[in-house]
Amino acid sequence: AQDVKLGLAVSTLNNPFFVDLKDGAESMAEEMGVEILTVDAQDDAASQLSSVEDLLIKQIDVLIVNPVDGNAVVSAITAANDAGVPVITVDRGAEGGDVVSHIASDNVAGGEMAGDFIAEQLGEEGKVVELQGIPGTSAARDRGEGFNKAMDKYSGMEVIARQPAGFDRAEGMTVMENILQGNPEIDAVFAHNDNMALGAMEAIAAAGRSDEIMIVGFDAIDDARDAVAEGKMAATVAQKPDLMGEMAVETAIKVANGEEVDEYTPVPLELITE
Amino acid sequence: MANQKVLEMKNITKTFPGVKALDRVNFSLEKGEVHALLGENGAGKSTLMKVLNGIHERDEGEIFVKGEPVKFQNTKEAQNAGLAIIHQELELIPYLNVAENIFLGREERNGVFINYKKLYQKTEEVLDLLGVDIDPKAKIKDLNIGSQQMVEIAKAVSQNADILVMDEPTSSLTNQEIEILFELIERLKEQEIAIVYISHRLEEVFEICDRVTVLRDGQFVGEVKTSETDEDELIKMMVGRTIEDRFPKMKFNPGEEILRIENLSVPEEIENASFSLKKGEILGIAGLMGSGRTELAKAIFGVFKEKTGQIFYRGDQLKINSPADAIDNGIYYLSEDRKEEGLILGLSVADNISISVLKTILNANTFIDAAAEKDLAEKYIKDLNIKTPSEKQLVKNLSGGNQQKVVISKLLSTKPEVVIFDEPTRGIDVGAKREIYNLMQDLIDEGVAVILISSELPEVLNLSNRILVMHEKEIMGELDAAEADQEAIMKLATGRRSQ
Amino acid sequence: MNNLSSIKDKSFLEILNRFKTGIGLLALVIVLSFMSPYFLTVPNLLNVVRQVSIIAIISFGMTMVILTGGIDLSVGSMLAFAGAISAGMIVNTGLNVYLAILIGLAAGTALGLFNGLAVAKAKLPAFIVTLAMMTVARGFTLIYTNGRPISGFDETFRFFGAGYIGAIPVPVIIMFLLLIVIYILLKKTPLGRYIYAIGGNEKATKLSGINTDKIKIAVYALNGFLAAVSGIILTSRLNSAQPMAGEGYELDAIAAVVLGGTSLSGGSGTVIGTIVGALIIAVLNNGLNLLNVSSFYQLVAKGGVILLAVFLDRKSQQQ
Amino acid sequence: MNNLSSIKDKSFLEILNRFKTGIGLLALVIVLSFMSPYFLTVPNLLNVVRQVSIIAIISFGMTMVILTGGIDLSVGSMLAFAGAISAGMIVNTGLNVYLAILIGLAAGTALGLFNGLAVAKAKLPAFIVTLAMMTVARGFTLIYTNGRPISGFDETFRFFGAGYIGAIPVPVIIMFLLLIVIYILLKKTPLGRYIYAIGGNEKATKLSGINTDKIKIAVYALNGFLAAVSGIILTSRLNSAQPMAGEGYELDAIAAVVLGGTSLSGGSGTVIGTIVGALIIAVLNNGLNLLNVSSFYQLVAKGGVILLAVFLDRKSQQQ
Ligand SMILES: Nc1ncnc2c1ncn2[C@@H]1O[C@H](COP(=O)(O)OP(=O)(O)OP(=O)(O)O)[C@@H](O)[C@H]1O
Ligand SMILES: Nc1ncnc2c1ncn2[C@@H]1O[C@H](COP(=O)(O)OP(=O)(O)OP(=O)(O)O)[C@@H](O)[C@H]1O
Ligand SMILES: [Mg+2]
Ligand SMILES: [Mg+2]
Numbered sequence A: 001a002q003d004v005k006l007g008l009a010v011s012t013l014n015n016p017f018f019v020d021l022k023d024g025a026e027s028m029a030e031e032m033g034v035e036i037l038t039v040d041a042q043d044d045a046a047s048q049l050s051s052v053e054d055l056l057i058k059q060i061d062v063l064i065v066n067p068v069d070g071n072a073v074v075s076a077i078t079a080a081n082d083a084g085v086p087v088i089t090v091d092r093g094a095e096g097g098d099v100v101s102h103i104a105s106d107n108v109a110g111g112e113m114a115g116d117f118i119a120e121q122l123g124e125e126g127k128v129v130e131l132q133g134i135p136g137t138s139a140a141r142d143r144g145e146g147f148n149k150a151m152d153k154y155s156g157m158e159v160i161a162r163q164p165a166g167f168d169r170a171e172g173m174t175v176m177e178n179i180l181q182g183n184p185e186i187d188a189v190f191a192h193n194d195n196m197a198l199g200a201m202e203a204i205a206a207a208g209r210s211d212e213i214m215i216v217g218f219d220a221i222d223d224a225r226d227a228v229a230e231g232k233m234a235a236t237v238a239q240k241p242d243l244m245g246e247m248a249v250e251t252a253i254k255v256a257n258g259e260e261v262d263e264y265t266p267v268p269l270e271l272i273t274e
Numbered sequence B: 001m002a003n004q005k006v007l008e009m010k011n012i013t014k015t016f017p018g019v020k021a022l023d024r025v026n027f028s029l030e031k032g033e034v035h036a037l038l039g040e041n042g043a044g045k046s047t048l049m050k051v052l053n054g055i056h057e058r059d060e061g062e063i064f065v066k067g068e069p070v071k072f073q074n075t076k077e078a079q080n081a082g083l084a085i086i087h088q089e090l091e092l093i094p095y096l097n098v099a100e101n102i103f104l105g106r107e108e109r110n111g112v113f114i115n116y117k118k119l120y121q122k123t124e125e126v127l128d129l130l131g132v133d134i135d136p137k138a139k140i141k142d143l144n145i146g147s148q149q150m151v152e153i154a155k156a157v158s159q160n161a162d163i164l165v166m167d168e169p170t171s172s173l174t175n176q177e178i179e180i181l182f183e184l185i186e187r188l189k190e191q192e193i194a195i196v197y198i199s200h201r202l203e204e205v206f207e208i209c210d211r212v213t214v215l216r217d218g219q220f221v222g223e224v225k226t227s228e229t230d231e232d233e234l235i236k237m238m239v240g241r242t243i244e245d246r247f248p249k250m251k252f253n254p255g256e257e258i259l260r261i262e263n264l265s266v267p268e269e270i271e272n273a274s275f276s277l278k279k280g281e282i283l284g285i286a287g288l289m290g291s292g293r294t295e296l297a298k299a300i301f302g303v304f305k306e307k308t309g310q311i312f313y314r315g316d317q318l319k320i321n322s323p324a325d326a327i328d329n330g331i332y333y334l335s336e337d338r339k340e341e342g343l344i345l346g347l348s349v350a351d352n353i354s355i356s357v358l359k360t361i362l363n364a365n366t367f368i369d370a371a372a373e374k375d376l377a378e379k380y381i382k383d384l385n386i387k388t389p390s391e392k393q394l395v396k397n398l399s400g401g402n403q404q405k406v407v408i409s410k411l412l413s414t415k416p417e418v419v420i421f422d423e424p425t426r427g428i429d430v431g432a433k434r435e436i437y438n439l440m441q442d443l444i445d446e447g448v449a450v451i452l453i454s455s456e457l458p459e460v461l462n463l464s465n466r467i468l469v470m471h472e473k474e475i476m477g478e479l480d481a482a483e484a485d486q487e488a489i490m491k492l493a494t495g496r497r498s499q
Numbered sequence C, D: 001m002n003n004l005s006s007i008k009d010k011s012f013l014e015i016l017n018r019f020k021t022g023i024g025l026l027a028l029v030i031v032l033s034f035m036s037p038y039f040l041t042v043p044n045l046l047n048v049v050r051q052v053s054i055i056a057i058i059s060f061g062m063t064m065v066i067l068t069g070g071i072d073l074s075v076g077s078m079l080a081f082a083g084a085i086s087a088g089m090i091v092n093t094g095l096n097v098y099l100a101i102l103i104g105l106a107a108g109t110a111l112g113l114f115n116g117l118a119v120a121k122a123k124l125p126a127f128i129v130t131l132a133m134m135t136v137a138r139g140f141t142l143i144y145t146n147g148r149p150i151s152g153f154d155e156t157f158r159f160f161g162a163g164y165i166g167a168i169p170v171p172v173i174i175m176f177l178l179l180i181v182i183y184i185l186l187k188k189t190p191l192g193r194y195i196y197a198i199g200g201n202e203k204a205t206k207l208s209g210i211n212t213d214k215i216k217i218a219v220y221a222l223n224g225f226l227a228a229v230s231g232i233i234l235t236s237r238l239n240s241a242q243p244m245a246g247e248g249y250e251l252d253a254i255a256a257v258v259l260g261g262t263s264l265s266g267g268s269g270t271v272i273g274t275i276v277g278a279l280i281i282a283v284l285n286n287g288l289n290l291l292n293v294s295s296f297y298q299l300v301a302k303g304g305v306i307l308l309a310v311f312l313d314r315k316s317q318q319q
Helices: A016-032 A045-057 A073-082 A107-121 A138-153 A169-182 A194-206 A222-229 A241-256 B045-052 B075-080 B098-102 B116-130 B145-157 B175-190 B202-208 B231-239 B293-300 B323-328 B338-342 B349-360 B370-383 B400-413 B430-445 B457-463 B486-493 C004-020 C023-035 C042-067 C075-091 C097-120 C126-145 C155-162 C170-188 C190-200 C202-207 C212-238 C249-259 C271-290 C295-317 D004-020 D023-035 D042-067 D075-091 D097-120 D126-145 D155-162 D170-188 D190-200 D202-207 D212-238 D249-259 D271-290 D295-317
Strands: A005-010 A035-040 A062-065 A087-090 A101-104 A126-132 A157-164 A188-191 A214-218 A235-238 A264-266 A270-272 B005-016 B019-030 B034-038 B060-065 B083-086 B163-167 B194-198 B211-216 B219-225 B257-266 B270-278 B282-287 B308-313 B331-334 B418-422 B449-453 B466-471 B474-480
Touching (some): A016 A241, A035 A045, A035 D295, A045 D212, A062 A073, A107 A126, A107 A214, A138 A157, A169 C042, A169 C271, B019 B045, B083 B145, B116 B145, B145 B163, B145 B175, B175 B194, B194 B202, B211 B231, B257 B293, B270 B293, B270 B308, B270 B449, B293 B331, B293 B449, B349 B400, B349 D190, B400 B430, B449 B457, C042 C249, C042 C271, C075 C097, C075 C212, C097 C212, C126 D295, C170 C190, C170 C212, C170 C271, C249 C295, C249 D126, C271 C295, C295 D126, D023 D295, D042 D075, D042 D249, D075 D212, D170 D190, D170 D212, D170 D271, D202 D212, D249 D271
Parallel strands (some): A005 A035, A005 A062, A087 A101, A126 A157, A188 A214, B019 B219, B163 B194, B331 B418, B418 B449
Antiparallel strands (some): B005 B019, B211 B219, B257 B270, B466 B474
C-alpha cells in the first residue's frame, strides 16, 4: 500500500457521529500507512461538491464520500469518475454515478427498529412523541420514515406530537419542555438523534416524569450509551460509525491496489438497551 | 486687560488631499476680546479653529495657549486647557435630550450614577443665561434647527472656558435670539473670556467684535481693529474687490398668477393658509422661529401625507402627494437644513447637483451622460463660484457655505417655475450672498415665481415685493414690501393681527 | 411653541408608545390563550421565561452593541466556548466549580475584548470582525472538545441552569438581575449615555471629549461576558457542554433586539424592548409546540407571526 | 488652492486605492501559490471561479440592498425556493426547461418584491422582514418538495450549472455577465445613482424628487431575482434541488460585500469590491482544502485570514 492517497469528504463534523466516522477512517489509514485527506462540507451539498473538486485537484487515488445528500452528491461522483478516481460511499448512498462500493447501515431500518422496540416495550399500545431532526435533511427523513412505518403497524400506537428540534440538545430540551406542558399523557419519546434525546431526557427529568416516559435515541454517542447504562434512556440505535470509517479505508486501499471489492457492505445496526 | 495674549497661532499650514486649506496663517487672541475671523466660504476659518482644537492635525506651525506651546491630540485635551468650540455644523446626538447633550462627557455624578436632578438644574441655569425657552428633557431630534443651535451654544458656554470659539453661531438664529447671544457675549467679555467669532454677517462684527482677522484662500490677509475700519474695507480684504450695495435694487415684474393656495391645513403644523403667487415676483415669508414657515413650504412641496385644502397651479387644481410630484410640475423647495435634508454628504459635488435631473441627461435613454453631467456641475461651480478642487470632490469635504451653493445648484438645474427658498443664505459669505440675490433677480426676470423664507428681516424687506407674516401656524397678514418695515413685521409676527 | 401643554402631550404620547411596544407580544399571548388550554398556565409561563433566559441574556449584550451602531455575530460561538471551557475545567481538570465558572466567564470576556479592540482600535467593520470571531471561537471550541460534548457535573454546577430559588428557576433570576443592572447602566450612568451617544453621532461624541474607543471596547467585552454567562447557564441546564451550542443564536438575539424596537443603525432603543422581543420569539416557539404545528408549516407560521408582530408594533407606534 | 497638481495627486491616489482593494486577495493568492503546488494551476483557478459563482451572484444583489442601507437575510431561502420550483416544474410537471426556469426566476423575484414592499411601504425593518422571509420561504420550499430533493434533469437544464462554453464553465460566464450588467447599472444609470443616494441620505433623496420607495422595492425584487438565478445554477450544477440549499449563504454574501469595502450603513461601495470579497472567501476555502488543514483548525484559519485580509485592505486604503 505504498503511496496511496485517499480523499475523505465528510458531510459534517459538527456531529459526534461523523467525528467518530472520520476518526475511524483516519486511524485505520494511519495503521495501514496511507495518506488521507479529509474535507468537511458542514452539511451543505454545494460545499461538498466544491471540496471534492478541491480533492481531485490534489490527485487522490480513491474518493471516500459521506454524502450530504444522495442526489446532490452525484455531481461530485461524476466529477471523480471523469477524473478517473474510483468512489466509495459511506453511511449514505448515492443515486447515480459510478460507485465501486457502498458501506452503510440503513437509516430507515434503524428508525423502524426503534419504533418496533418502543411498541414492544409498551405492549403495542401507547402515546409517543417524535422529535424530528432538521427538516429536509436525509437523516431526519429516513429515520422518521422508518419510525412511522413501525408505528403504522400497531393500531394501539399513537404519535401525539411530531416536532422539529434541529438535531440539537438545547433545542431538544426546549421543545420537549413545551410538549410536556401540552401533553399530560406521554409514554415514550423517539428522537432522530441522541442529542435531542438527551435534551429531552433533561426536560423530562426536570418535570419529574422520568418514570412514565421512555426515551429512545439514535446514533449511540457516548453520552447516550452512558444514559442507557444508567437506565435514564431506554435504548439507542447504534450504527457504529467508527467501524464504517475503518471499513471504508480498508476497501479504498483494496480498490487502489486493483483488488476486487463488494458492491455493498452492510454495517449491522444494533439496538443498545443496556 | 489689554495685550495679554491668551492664544497665538503662528504659520499654521494644513493640507487636505487636493486642497491647501491653510497656508502659513497667523492668528492671535487677547484676553477679554472678541476677535472676528472673516473670509469667504472655504477661506479656511473653520479649519483653523479645528486645528486649534485638536480635531485636525496641523502640518506645520505653532500654537501657544497662555504662552505655553500646545499640540492637542483631541478635543478632550483642548477642553482641559480651557478651550470650547461651537461647531458650524451642528454636532449633537439626536436621541439624547438637551441636558444630556449639553453636559455630554461632563455629567454631574452621584457615585456611579448621573445626577439627573442636578443635571437638569444646571441645564436650566445655562438655558436661562441664554434666555431661551427650551425643555431640558426634549430630545434633540424633536427640536428645530434654531433651537439646536442654541443647545450647541449652551454646550460651549457651559464649559466655562477661557477661550470660546463661535463658528457661525447665529446662522440659524432669529434676531431676538441673536440679541440675547450678544448680551451674553458682553457678559463673557467682562469675565475676561476671549472669543473667536466667525460670521458672514458683517453688521454683527461691528456690533460686538474688537478686532478682525481676515483670511482668503487659506492665507492670512490682515488684522485690523474694528474701530478703525468699515464694511467696505473688510469686504475688500475678504473678496479682493469691492461690492456695491449689500442688497441689489430688485426689479419685479409680476405676471399672471401661477400658484394659489386655498385653506391649506396640516394637522398640528399649518392652519388654513391661503395666498397666491405670481410669476416674476418674490413673496417673502417672515415669522419667528417655529411659526410654521418651513411647514407651510413643505406642505406645498408634498412632504406631509395628511393635509386638507387646495393647491391651484397654472389655474388648475393640482394634487401634490410627494416631492416628486412637486418637482415634476416645476416646484422646488430648498430646505433650511442642508445637512439632513439637502445633501448626500458621501457623494460628489457633481452627483449632488445632478440628482434631480439625471433623467434628462441620458444617453440612449438609459445611461447617464457623464460628459453632460460634468458640464452641468462645472457650469454651476463656475456660476455660483463653488470652491472645490473638482466636481468629483465629496460634498462632505466642502466648507459649509460651499455646501449650501451645491444645494442651490441642484435646485437651479431643474429649471423650476416656482422656487421656495428656506433660509437660502444661511452660512453664505457676503460675495456669495450678493450672487444669490442676483440669481433671484435672474429667476424672476425669466418669469419664475419665488417664495423667500428668511429670518433675516432686511433680506425679506429688501428682496420681496410682498411679505406674508406667520404666527403660530397661521398666516397673520400680508404687507406690501415697499411700505413695510421691521416694526410692522414684528407686530404681526408676535400675533397682533393686521386690520 | 415650546409651551407646556405641548410638552405634556408629548410625554403622554411617549408613555402610550412605551406601553405599545409590547402590543405584538400581547396579541400573541391572547391568541395563544384561546388556541391552547395549556398555554396560559403558571407552569407553562414559568417554562417560557426559563426558556427565554438564554437568548435574553445574550440579547441584552447585543442591545448595547447595536446601540453603539455595531453588531456581534460571534455570541453563539463565545457562548459555546465559555461553556466548554468551564465544563472542561470541572470534568477534565477537576477544578473547583466556582473557579471553573470564573475562568469560563473570563474566556468569554477575553474574546469579546478582542472583538472590541479590532472594532475600535483597528477600525475594522464589526460585521467582519465578529464573523471571523464566530468561526474562530467555534474552531477553538471544537478543538478543545475534540468535537464531543463534555458531560457529568455535580449539583453545585447544575444549580445555575437547573436549580430553583423558591418556585423560580435560577436562570430566570439571573436574567432579571442582569436586566435590572443593564437597564440602570443604560439609563442612569454616564457609560450608558455614551453608548447611546456613540450610536447617535460618533463624531459628535468624540468632539465632546469622550473616549469613544474605550467605550466600544467595554461594550464588546461586556457582550462577551454576557454570552459566557449564557453559555454557562446552558451547559448547566443541559448537563453537557455542546461544541455546537449556540449556533444561530446571533440571529435570534439580533431579532429580539430589533423586534424590541432598537434601530440597527444605533442610537435608540431600550433593553426593555429587547426582553419583549425575546419573549415574542420564545412564546411563539412555545405556542407552535403546544399547538403541535407540523415542522414545515412551523417555519411559515413563525416567519409570518414575527412579521405580523413587528407590523402591529410599528403601526401602533405611528399612533 | 484649486491648482492642477493637487488634483492630479488626488486621482493618482484614488487609482492606487482602487488597486489596493484587492490587496488582501493578492496577498492570499501569493501565499497560497508558495504553499501548495496545486493552487496556481489553470484547472484549480477555473475550479475556484466556478465555485465562487453561486455566492458571487447573490452578493451582487446583496451589494445593492446594502448600498440602500438595507439587508437581506432571505437570499439563501429564496435561492432554494426558486431552485425547487424550477426543478419541480421540470421533473414533476414535465414543463419545458426554459419555461420552468422563467417560472423559477419569477418565483424568486416575487419573494424579493414582497420583501421590498414590506420594507419600503410598510416601513418595517429590513432585518426582521427578511429574517421572516428566510423562514417562510424555507417553509414553502420544504412544503413544496415535501422535504425531499428533486432530481433527474436532462442535458438542457444541466447546461446552466455544469456546462461549458469553450473551456469556461457556464456559471462563470453568467456571473461575469451579471457583474458587468450590475456594474453598469450602479455606475451609469440613474437607478444606480439613486441607490447610492438613498443609502447616503434617504430624506434628502426623497426631497430631491426621487421616489425612494419604488427604488427600494426594485432593489429587493432584483435581489430576489439574482438569488433565483443562483438557485437555478446550483440546482443544475448539483443535478438536484435541495430543500435545504443555500442555508447560511446570507452570511457569506454579506461577508463578501463588507470584505469588498461596502459600508453596512449604505451609501458607499462597489460591486467590484464585492467580487473581490467573494473571491477571498472562495480562495480561502479552496486553499485550506488543498493544504489539507483539518476541519476544526480550518475554522480558526478561516476566521483569522478573513480578519487579516480586511485588515490589510483597510490599512492600505488609509494609505
Ligand atoms: N475634511 C476635509 N477634507 C478635504 N477638504 C476639506 C476638509 N475640510 C475642509 N476642507 C477644505 O478646506 C477649505 C477650507 O474649509 P473651511 O471649512 O475651513 O472653510 P470656512 O472658511 O469655514 O468656510 P465657510 O464660511 O463656508 O464655513 C475648503 O476648500 C474645504 O473644501
Ligand atoms: N421633527 C420634529 N418633531 C417634532 N417637532 C418638530 C420637529 N421639527 C420641527 N418641530 C417643531 O415644529 C415647529 C415648527 O418648526 P420650524 O421651526 O421649522 O418652523 P418655521 O416657522 O419654519 O421656523 P424657522 O424656519 O424660523 O425655524 C417647531 O415648534 C418645532 O420645534
Ligand atoms: Mg466654516
Ligand atoms: Mg424653518
